[in-house]
Amino acid sequence: DAGVIQSPRHEVTEMGQEVTLRCKPISGHDYLFWYRQTMMRGLELLIYFNNNVPIDDSGMPEDRFSAKMPNASFSTLKIQPSEPRDSAVYFCASSHGLAGSQETQYFGPGTRLLVL
Amino acid sequence: AQKITQTQPGMFVQEKEAVTLDCTYDTSDPSYGLFWYKQPSSGEMIFLIYQGSYDQQNATEGRYSLNFQKARKSANLVISASQLGDSAMYFCAMREGGDSGYALNFGKGTSLLVTP
Numbered sequence: 001d002a003g004v005i006q007s008p009r010h011e012v013t014e015m016g017q018e019v020t021l022r023c024k025p026i027s028g029h030d031y032l033f034w035y036r037q038t039m040m041r042g043l044e045l046l047i048y049f050n051n052n053v054p055i056d057d058s059g060m061p062e063d064r065f066s067a068k069m070p071n072a073s074f075s076t077l078k079i080q081p082s083e084p085r086d087s088a089v090y091f092c093a094s095s096h097g098l099a100g101s102q103e104t105q106y107f108g109p110g111t112r113l114l115v116l
Numbered sequence: 117a118q119k120i121t122q123t124q125p126g127m128f129v130q131e132k133e134a135v136t137l138d139c140t141y142d143t144s145d146p147s148y149g150l151f152w153y154k155q156p157s158s159g160e161m162i163f164l165i166y167q168g169s170y171d172q173q174n175a176t177e178g179r180y181s182l183n184f185q186k187a188r189k190s191a192n193l194v195i196s197a198s199q200l201g202d203s204a205m206y207f208c209a210m211r212e213g214g215d216s217g218y219a220l221n222f223g224k225g226t227s228l229l230v231t232p
Binding site for chain 1: 151153159161162163166168178203207209211218219220222223224225
């Protein structure tokens with residue numbers, strides 16, 4: 001089975017530009033999570049979805065960030081406008097459920113974003 | 117307050133030796149899950165092992181085992197017979213249920229270097 005797929009793997013953009021990160025979860029997984037990793041703050045949750053519905057977006061830093069999940073196999077994280085402090089590695093993860101080992105979250109390879 | 121504490125920023129171990137990476141957690145929720153992930157220099161987050169709060173036995177996965185001491189709120193990762201490929205960052209994470217949502221709270225990580 002294919003794991004979580006993210007694209008692009010690397011993104012370099014200029015301040016003020018729109019950035020869209022994409023994620024395809026593992027087939028059959030009902031939960032999708034977006035995390036951000038920085039040296040200063042470590043790994044932190046931005047938002048997660050259950051059956052395509054956003055459940056908790058309290059980690060989204062500000063209105064410049066938005067996330068959607070139009071169907072069970074695709075999600076996007078958009079930053080508009082981007083700022084240098086958004087530079088980080090963005091991970092998408094998915095899990096099958098919330099009971100026992102089914103709650104294990106499997107991570108994609110991440111998108112390394114650099115905003116100049 | 118820090119939910120997950122990893123007190124060892126860096127560890128060294130000789131090849132073929134066993135190593136223990138420490139993790140303590142803080143929660144008042146009776147139902148929670150504990151995870152360990154490995155992040156090699158390539159950047160991906162690789163799931164290693166899971167322990168549920170109600171599991172009676174310590175989790176094991178190949179060379180990885182989790183020393184779960186519920187009363188002490190510790191979930192140390194033991195890697196037996198270390199290999200050079202085990203050199204990586206290791207993150208302990210906890211999922212709390214209920215009102216806390218189902219996001220993972222990560223520790224700051226321990227950098228492990230396996231020497232020949």
